Amino acid sequence: MTQASQLAPQLVFVWQDWATLFVHYLSLSLLAIGGAITTASDMHRFLVDEQHWLTDAQFNASIAIAQAAPGPNVLFIALMGWNVGLNAGGMLSGLLGVFTAMLGMLIPSTTLTYLAAQWGHRNRERRAVRAFKQGMAPIVVALLVATGWVLTAANGSSMKNWPLWLLTGLTALIVWRTQMHLLWLLAAGALLGWFGLV
Amino acid sequence: MTLPTHEHRAQPRSLTDLFVSFSLLALQGFGGVLAVVQRELVEKKRWMTREEFVEDWAVAQIMPGPNVVNLSLMIGSRYFGFKGAMAALAGMLAAPLVVVLLLALVYAQFADHPGVQGALRGMAAVAAGLIAATGLKLFGALQKNALGLPLCTGLGVLCFVAVGLLRWPLADVLLGLGVVACALAYQRLER
Numbered sequence: 001m002t003q004a005s006q007l008a009p010q011l012v013f014v015w016q017d018w019a020t021l022f023v024h025y026l027s028l029s030l031l032a033i034g035g036a037i038t039t040a041s042d043m044h045r046f047l048v049d050e051q052h053w054l055t056d057a058q059f060n061a062s063i064a065i066a067q068a069a070p071g072p073n074v075l076f077i078a079l080m081g082w083n084v085g086l087n088a089g090g091m092l093s094g095l096l097g098v099f100t101a102m103l104g105m106l107i108p109s110t111t112l113t114y115l116a117a118q119w120g121h122r123n124r125e126r127r128a129v130r131a132f133k134q135g136m137a138p139i140v141v142a143l144l145v146a147t148g149w150v151l152t153a154a155n156g157s158s159m160k161n162w163p164l165w166l167l168t169g170l171t172a173l174i175v176w177r178t179q180m181h182l183l184w185l186l187a188a189g190a191l192l193g194w195f196g197l198v
Numbered sequence: 199m200t201l202p203t204h205e206h207r208a209q210p211r212s213l214t215d216l217f218v219s220f221s222l223l224a225l226q227g228f229g230g231v232l233a234v235v236q237r238e239l240v241e242k243k244r245w246m247t248r249e250e251f252v253e254d255w256a257v258a259q260i261m262p263g264p265n266v267v268n269l270s271l272m273i274g275s276r277y278f279g280f281k282g283a284m285a286a287l288a289g290m291l292a293a294p295l296v297v298v299l300l301l302a303l304v305y306a307q308f309a310d311h312p313g314v315q316g317a318l319r320g321m322a323a324v325a326a327g328l329i330a331a332t333g334l335k336l337f338g339a340l341q342k343n344a345l346g347l348p349l350c351t352g353l354g355v356l357c358f359v360a361v362g363l364l365r366w367p368l369a370d371v372l373l374g375l376g377v378v379a380c381a382l383a384y385q386r387l388e389r
Binding site: 149170 | 227255258265299323330345361365387
Protein backbone atom coordinates (compact mmCIF):
# COMPACT_ATOMS: atom_id res chain seq x y z
CA MET A 1 0.00 0.00 0.00
CA THR A 2 1.31 3.41 -0.83
CA GLN A 3 1.52 6.13 1.72
CA ALA A 4 -1.05 8.21 -0.10
CA SER A 5 -3.75 5.60 0.13
CA GLN A 6 -3.11 5.04 3.84
CA LEU A 7 -3.66 8.69 4.46
CA ALA A 8 -6.70 9.00 2.20
CA PRO A 9 -9.70 10.02 4.25
CA GLN A 10 -12.68 7.70 4.64
CA LEU A 11 -15.60 9.95 3.89
CA VAL A 12 -19.28 9.47 4.52
CA PHE A 13 -21.07 11.42 1.83
CA VAL A 14 -24.71 12.39 2.04
CA TRP A 15 -26.48 14.17 -0.79
CA GLN A 16 -25.77 17.58 0.73
CA ASP A 17 -22.06 16.90 0.33
CA TRP A 18 -22.49 16.07 -3.34
CA ALA A 19 -24.53 19.24 -3.71
CA THR A 20 -21.78 21.23 -1.97
CA LEU A 21 -19.18 19.77 -4.34
CA PHE A 22 -21.37 20.57 -7.34
CA VAL A 23 -22.05 24.13 -6.21
CA HIS A 24 -18.36 24.75 -5.54
CA TYR A 25 -17.49 23.87 -9.13
CA LEU A 26 -20.47 25.81 -10.45
CA SER A 27 -19.20 28.88 -8.63
CA LEU A 28 -15.68 28.50 -10.05
CA SER A 29 -16.75 27.88 -13.64
CA LEU A 30 -17.31 31.47 -14.68
CA LEU A 31 -14.13 32.60 -12.91
CA ALA A 32 -11.98 30.25 -14.98
CA ILE A 33 -10.84 32.73 -17.60
CA GLY A 34 -7.78 31.29 -19.30
CA GLY A 35 -8.71 27.72 -18.42
CA ALA A 36 -9.86 25.67 -15.46
CA ILE A 37 -6.31 25.39 -14.13
CA THR A 38 -6.39 29.09 -13.16
CA THR A 39 -8.83 28.20 -10.38
CA ALA A 40 -6.79 25.27 -9.07
CA SER A 41 -5.56 27.18 -6.02
CA ASP A 42 -9.13 27.80 -4.92
CA MET A 43 -9.98 24.13 -5.44
CA HIS A 44 -7.02 23.23 -3.24
CA ARG A 45 -8.22 25.57 -0.53
CA PHE A 46 -11.71 24.07 -0.64
CA LEU A 47 -11.09 20.35 -1.23
CA VAL A 48 -7.88 19.85 0.75
CA ASP A 49 -7.65 22.58 3.39
CA GLU A 50 -11.29 23.18 4.31
CA GLN A 51 -13.26 20.02 3.62
CA HIS A 52 -10.40 17.48 3.87
CA TRP A 53 -12.01 15.54 1.05
CA LEU A 54 -8.69 15.03 -0.76
CA THR A 55 -5.10 14.61 0.38
CA ASP A 56 -2.39 16.81 -1.04
CA ALA A 57 -0.99 13.77 -2.87
CA GLN A 58 -4.37 13.03 -4.48
CA PHE A 59 -4.80 16.65 -5.48
CA ASN A 60 -1.38 16.84 -7.11
CA ALA A 61 -1.72 13.44 -8.77
CA SER A 62 -5.03 14.54 -10.33
CA ILE A 63 -3.29 17.42 -12.08
CA ALA A 64 -0.21 15.38 -13.02
CA ILE A 65 -2.18 12.50 -14.54
CA ALA A 66 -4.45 14.78 -16.56
CA GLN A 67 -1.39 16.55 -17.97
CA ALA A 68 0.29 13.29 -18.92
CA ALA A 69 -2.83 11.85 -20.52
CA PRO A 70 -4.10 12.77 -23.98
CA GLY A 71 -7.05 15.13 -24.15
CA PRO A 72 -7.92 18.46 -22.60
CA ASN A 73 -6.21 19.22 -19.30
CA VAL A 74 -9.60 20.10 -17.79
CA LEU A 75 -9.94 16.39 -17.07
CA PHE A 76 -8.01 17.01 -13.85
CA ILE A 77 -11.40 18.19 -12.58
CA ALA A 78 -12.84 14.77 -13.38
CA LEU A 79 -9.99 13.11 -11.50
CA MET A 80 -10.53 15.29 -8.44
CA GLY A 81 -14.19 14.28 -8.47
CA TRP A 82 -13.13 10.67 -8.96
CA ASN A 83 -10.79 10.78 -5.95
CA VAL A 84 -13.36 12.47 -3.73
CA GLY A 85 -15.81 9.74 -4.75
CA LEU A 86 -13.29 6.97 -4.07
CA ASN A 87 -12.64 8.40 -0.63
CA ALA A 88 -16.40 8.38 -0.05
CA GLY A 89 -16.93 4.75 -1.04
CA GLY A 90 -15.87 3.04 -4.25
CA MET A 91 -15.94 3.08 -8.01
CA LEU A 92 -19.62 3.95 -8.22
CA SER A 93 -19.36 7.02 -6.03
CA GLY A 94 -16.13 7.74 -7.90
CA LEU A 95 -18.11 7.99 -11.12
CA LEU A 96 -20.71 10.13 -9.37
CA GLY A 97 -17.84 12.39 -8.32
CA VAL A 98 -16.58 12.59 -11.92
CA PHE A 99 -19.90 13.77 -13.26
CA THR A 100 -20.69 16.06 -10.33
CA ALA A 101 -17.39 17.91 -10.71
CA MET A 102 -17.30 17.99 -14.51
CA LEU A 103 -20.91 19.13 -14.94
CA GLY A 104 -20.45 21.78 -12.29
CA MET A 105 -17.29 23.07 -13.95
CA LEU A 106 -18.62 22.95 -17.51
CA ILE A 107 -22.31 23.85 -17.49
CA PRO A 108 -21.98 27.60 -16.73
CA SER A 109 -18.93 28.24 -18.92
CA THR A 110 -20.10 26.24 -21.93
CA THR A 111 -23.57 27.78 -21.76
CA LEU A 112 -22.11 31.26 -21.71
CA THR A 113 -19.64 30.46 -24.51
CA TYR A 114 -22.37 28.92 -26.66
CA LEU A 115 -24.67 31.91 -26.22
CA ALA A 116 -21.85 34.39 -26.84
CA ALA A 117 -20.74 32.53 -29.97
CA GLN A 118 -24.31 32.47 -31.31
CA TRP A 119 -24.75 36.16 -30.59
CA GLY A 120 -21.42 36.93 -32.15
CA HIS A 121 -22.30 34.95 -35.25
CA ARG A 122 -25.69 36.66 -35.67
CA ASN A 123 -24.03 40.06 -35.26
CA ARG A 124 -20.84 39.31 -37.16
CA GLU A 125 -21.24 42.33 -39.42
CA ARG A 126 -21.38 44.75 -36.50
CA ARG A 127 -18.37 46.96 -36.12
CA ALA A 128 -17.95 46.12 -32.43
CA VAL A 129 -17.95 42.38 -33.09
CA ARG A 130 -15.48 42.68 -35.93
CA ALA A 131 -13.29 44.95 -33.82
CA PHE A 132 -13.29 42.37 -31.03
CA LYS A 133 -12.19 39.55 -33.32
CA GLN A 134 -9.59 41.60 -35.16
CA GLY A 135 -8.26 43.19 -31.99
CA MET A 136 -7.98 39.98 -29.99
CA ALA A 137 -6.36 38.00 -32.80
CA PRO A 138 -2.74 39.19 -32.36
CA ILE A 139 -3.01 38.84 -28.59
CA VAL A 140 -4.30 35.27 -28.52
CA VAL A 141 -1.79 34.22 -31.18
CA ALA A 142 1.11 35.69 -29.17
CA LEU A 143 -0.33 34.04 -26.08
CA LEU A 144 0.28 30.63 -27.64
CA VAL A 145 3.96 31.40 -28.14
CA ALA A 146 4.11 32.74 -24.58
CA THR A 147 2.50 29.56 -23.27
CA GLY A 148 5.15 27.47 -25.02
CA TRP A 149 7.79 29.67 -23.44
CA VAL A 150 6.30 29.44 -19.94
CA LEU A 151 6.03 25.66 -20.18
CA THR A 152 9.68 25.39 -21.25
CA ALA A 153 10.87 27.83 -18.60
CA ALA A 154 9.15 25.69 -15.96
CA ASN A 155 12.02 23.23 -16.50
CA GLY A 156 14.37 25.79 -15.02
CA SER A 157 16.98 27.75 -16.88
CA SER A 158 20.07 26.13 -15.43
CA MET A 159 22.66 24.89 -17.90
CA LYS A 160 22.01 21.22 -17.30
CA ASN A 161 18.52 21.58 -18.74
CA TRP A 162 19.74 22.67 -22.16
CA PRO A 163 18.62 19.40 -23.83
CA LEU A 164 15.00 20.11 -22.85
CA TRP A 165 15.20 23.63 -24.28
CA LEU A 166 16.78 22.25 -27.43
CA LEU A 167 14.05 19.62 -27.77
CA THR A 168 11.32 22.25 -27.40
CA GLY A 169 13.03 24.56 -29.88
CA LEU A 170 13.59 21.82 -32.45
CA THR A 171 9.99 20.65 -32.09
CA ALA A 172 8.69 24.16 -32.65
CA LEU A 173 10.84 24.51 -35.75
CA ILE A 174 9.77 21.14 -37.20
CA VAL A 175 6.06 21.74 -36.56
CA TRP A 176 6.27 25.25 -37.94
CA ARG A 177 8.11 24.27 -41.11
CA THR A 178 7.13 20.68 -41.92
CA GLN A 179 4.07 18.46 -42.03
CA MET A 180 5.52 15.73 -39.82
CA HIS A 181 2.83 13.97 -37.79
CA LEU A 182 2.68 15.33 -34.26
CA LEU A 183 2.51 11.89 -32.70
CA TRP A 184 5.98 11.05 -34.06
CA LEU A 185 7.35 14.07 -32.28
CA LEU A 186 5.65 13.16 -29.01
CA ALA A 187 6.92 9.60 -29.32
CA ALA A 188 10.44 10.87 -29.94
CA GLY A 189 10.20 13.08 -26.85
CA ALA A 190 8.98 10.15 -24.77
CA LEU A 191 11.85 7.92 -25.98
CA LEU A 192 14.50 10.58 -25.38
CA GLY A 193 13.12 11.07 -21.89
CA TRP A 194 12.82 7.36 -21.16
CA PHE A 195 16.51 6.85 -21.89
CA GLY A 196 17.45 9.89 -19.86
CA LEU A 197 18.74 11.88 -22.82
CA VAL A 198 16.71 15.00 -22.02
CA MET B 199 -18.71 43.11 -46.11
CA THR B 200 -19.21 40.11 -48.32
CA LEU B 201 -17.06 37.10 -47.92
CA PRO B 202 -15.29 35.87 -51.01
CA THR B 203 -16.93 32.77 -52.40
CA HIS B 204 -14.86 29.85 -51.29
CA GLU B 205 -13.71 27.16 -53.60
CA HIS B 206 -15.40 23.97 -52.40
CA ARG B 207 -15.34 24.17 -48.61
CA ALA B 208 -14.86 20.90 -46.81
CA GLN B 209 -16.99 20.27 -43.76
CA PRO B 210 -17.99 17.44 -41.43
CA ARG B 211 -20.43 15.05 -43.08
CA SER B 212 -22.52 14.27 -40.02
CA LEU B 213 -22.75 14.48 -36.25
CA THR B 214 -20.99 11.13 -36.10
CA ASP B 215 -18.16 12.46 -38.26
CA LEU B 216 -17.87 15.43 -35.92
CA PHE B 217 -17.86 13.25 -32.82
CA VAL B 218 -15.33 10.78 -34.21
CA SER B 219 -13.07 13.54 -35.57
CA PHE B 220 -12.95 15.30 -32.22
CA SER B 221 -12.40 12.05 -30.35
CA LEU B 222 -9.39 11.27 -32.54
CA LEU B 223 -8.05 14.81 -32.13
CA ALA B 224 -8.38 14.67 -28.37
CA LEU B 225 -6.69 11.28 -28.12
CA GLN B 226 -3.64 12.60 -29.97
CA GLY B 227 -3.36 15.66 -27.77
CA PHE B 228 -0.71 14.83 -25.21
CA GLY B 229 0.10 17.96 -23.23
CA GLY B 230 -2.53 20.06 -25.00
CA VAL B 231 -5.01 19.53 -27.80
CA LEU B 232 -4.87 22.89 -29.54
CA ALA B 233 -1.88 22.10 -31.76
CA VAL B 234 -3.63 18.97 -33.01
CA VAL B 235 -6.93 20.78 -33.62
CA GLN B 236 -5.13 23.40 -35.70
CA ARG B 237 -3.14 20.85 -37.68
CA GLU B 238 -6.07 18.52 -38.39
CA LEU B 239 -9.01 20.88 -38.87
CA VAL B 240 -7.23 23.74 -40.64
CA GLU B 241 -4.36 22.10 -42.49
CA LYS B 242 -5.60 18.57 -43.22
CA LYS B 243 -9.41 18.47 -43.23
CA ARG B 244 -9.69 22.15 -44.22
CA TRP B 245 -12.97 22.63 -42.36
CA MET B 246 -11.95 26.20 -41.61
CA THR B 247 -9.38 28.77 -42.69
CA ARG B 248 -6.54 29.97 -40.51
CA GLU B 249 -8.36 33.29 -40.09
CA GLU B 250 -11.59 31.62 -38.98
CA PHE B 251 -9.62 29.48 -36.57
CA VAL B 252 -8.00 32.52 -34.97
CA GLU B 253 -11.39 34.24 -34.67
CA ASP B 254 -12.94 31.27 -32.90
CA TRP B 255 -9.86 30.82 -30.75
CA ALA B 256 -10.07 34.45 -29.63
CA VAL B 257 -13.61 33.89 -28.37
CA ALA B 258 -12.76 30.50 -26.83
CA GLN B 259 -9.83 32.08 -25.02
CA ILE B 260 -11.63 35.11 -23.66
CA MET B 261 -14.66 33.17 -22.40
CA PRO B 262 -14.43 31.38 -19.04
CA GLY B 263 -13.89 27.65 -18.99
CA PRO B 264 -11.44 25.30 -20.66
CA ASN B 265 -10.29 26.82 -23.95
CA VAL B 266 -10.23 23.76 -26.19
CA VAL B 267 -13.60 22.66 -24.83
CA ASN B 268 -14.99 26.08 -25.72
CA LEU B 269 -13.34 25.84 -29.12
CA SER B 270 -14.82 22.42 -29.89
CA LEU B 271 -18.24 23.69 -28.88
CA MET B 272 -17.93 26.65 -31.25
CA ILE B 273 -16.59 24.65 -34.17
CA GLY B 274 -19.31 22.02 -33.75
CA SER B 275 -22.03 24.67 -33.70
CA ARG B 276 -20.72 26.21 -36.94
CA TYR B 277 -21.93 23.17 -38.86
CA PHE B 278 -24.81 21.60 -36.95
CA GLY B 279 -25.96 24.19 -34.41
CA PHE B 280 -26.59 23.02 -30.87
CA LYS B 281 -26.41 19.32 -31.79
CA GLY B 282 -23.06 19.88 -33.45
CA ALA B 283 -21.79 21.72 -30.38
CA MET B 284 -22.76 18.79 -28.17
CA ALA B 285 -21.29 16.19 -30.55
CA ALA B 286 -17.94 17.98 -30.72
CA LEU B 287 -17.91 18.56 -26.96
CA ALA B 288 -18.68 14.90 -26.27
CA GLY B 289 -15.98 13.84 -28.71
CA MET B 290 -13.45 16.07 -27.01
CA LEU B 291 -14.21 14.70 -23.54
CA ALA B 292 -15.62 11.15 -23.63
CA ALA B 293 -12.72 9.01 -24.85
CA PRO B 294 -10.01 10.99 -23.00
CA LEU B 295 -12.09 10.70 -19.82
CA VAL B 296 -11.96 6.90 -20.05
CA VAL B 297 -8.20 7.01 -20.71
CA VAL B 298 -7.53 9.34 -17.80
CA LEU B 299 -9.52 7.17 -15.38
CA LEU B 300 -7.63 4.07 -16.50
CA LEU B 301 -4.35 5.94 -16.02
CA ALA B 302 -5.44 6.97 -12.53
CA LEU B 303 -5.94 3.31 -11.65
CA VAL B 304 -2.37 2.36 -12.61
CA TYR B 305 -0.69 5.66 -11.71
CA ALA B 306 0.58 4.58 -8.29
CA GLN B 307 2.60 1.67 -9.76
CA PHE B 308 4.37 3.76 -12.38
CA ALA B 309 4.58 7.28 -10.99
CA ASP B 310 8.01 6.77 -9.45
CA HIS B 311 9.59 4.81 -12.30
CA PRO B 312 12.52 6.90 -13.61
CA GLY B 313 11.81 5.89 -17.23
CA VAL B 314 8.20 7.00 -16.98
CA GLN B 315 9.17 10.27 -15.34
CA GLY B 316 11.73 10.86 -18.08
CA ALA B 317 9.23 10.05 -20.82
CA LEU B 318 6.72 12.50 -19.37
CA ARG B 319 9.41 15.16 -19.16
CA GLY B 320 10.35 14.59 -22.80
CA MET B 321 6.72 14.68 -23.95
CA ALA B 322 6.11 17.88 -22.00
CA ALA B 323 9.08 19.51 -23.75
CA VAL B 324 7.66 18.47 -27.13
CA ALA B 325 4.19 19.70 -26.15
CA ALA B 326 5.66 23.10 -25.29
CA GLY B 327 7.21 23.22 -28.76
CA LEU B 328 3.89 22.24 -30.39
CA ILE B 329 1.99 25.06 -28.77
CA ALA B 330 4.66 27.64 -29.60
CA ALA B 331 4.76 26.47 -33.23
CA THR B 332 0.98 26.75 -33.47
CA GLY B 333 1.30 30.38 -32.42
CA LEU B 334 4.06 30.99 -35.00
CA LYS B 335 1.97 29.43 -37.77
CA LEU B 336 -1.16 31.37 -36.89
CA PHE B 337 0.85 34.56 -37.04
CA GLY B 338 0.39 34.32 -40.80
CA ALA B 339 -3.36 34.73 -40.29
CA LEU B 340 -2.70 38.28 -39.08
CA GLN B 341 -1.65 39.51 -42.51
CA LYS B 342 -5.25 40.39 -43.37
CA ASN B 343 -5.90 41.89 -39.93
CA ALA B 344 -7.48 45.34 -39.82
CA LEU B 345 -4.79 46.50 -37.39
CA GLY B 346 -2.09 45.95 -39.97
CA LEU B 347 0.96 43.76 -39.50
CA PRO B 348 3.23 46.27 -37.66
CA LEU B 349 0.61 46.96 -34.99
CA CYS B 350 -0.23 43.26 -34.68
CA THR B 351 3.44 42.49 -34.17
CA GLY B 352 3.76 45.20 -31.52
CA LEU B 353 0.73 43.97 -29.60
CA GLY B 354 1.96 40.39 -29.90
CA VAL B 355 5.39 41.27 -28.52
CA LEU B 356 3.80 43.16 -25.61
CA CYS B 357 1.61 40.16 -24.86
CA PHE B 358 4.57 37.79 -24.98
CA VAL B 359 6.61 39.98 -22.64
CA ALA B 360 3.74 40.42 -20.17
CA VAL B 361 2.76 36.75 -19.98
CA GLY B 362 5.97 34.94 -20.86
CA LEU B 363 8.63 37.08 -19.23
CA LEU B 364 6.92 39.24 -16.59
CA ARG B 365 4.42 36.49 -15.70
CA TRP B 366 1.51 38.84 -15.24
CA PRO B 367 -1.82 37.11 -14.62
CA LEU B 368 -3.41 35.99 -17.87
CA ALA B 369 -6.81 37.53 -17.16
CA ASP B 370 -5.23 40.96 -16.55
CA VAL B 371 -3.27 40.83 -19.79
CA LEU B 372 -6.24 39.64 -21.84
CA LEU B 373 -8.37 42.40 -20.40
CA GLY B 374 -5.82 45.23 -20.37
CA LEU B 375 -4.13 44.63 -23.70
CA GLY B 376 -7.39 43.34 -25.19
CA VAL B 377 -9.31 46.54 -24.54
CA VAL B 378 -6.57 48.61 -26.17
CA ALA B 379 -6.34 46.28 -29.17
CA CYS B 380 -10.10 46.14 -29.69
CA ALA B 381 -10.39 49.93 -29.40
CA LEU B 382 -7.66 50.36 -32.02
CA ALA B 383 -9.38 47.85 -34.28
CA TYR B 384 -12.71 49.60 -33.78
CA GLN B 385 -11.16 52.87 -34.83
CA ARG B 386 -9.52 51.39 -37.93
CA LEU B 387 -12.66 49.57 -39.07
CA GLU B 388 -14.43 52.92 -39.39
CA ARG B 389 -12.55 53.70 -42.56
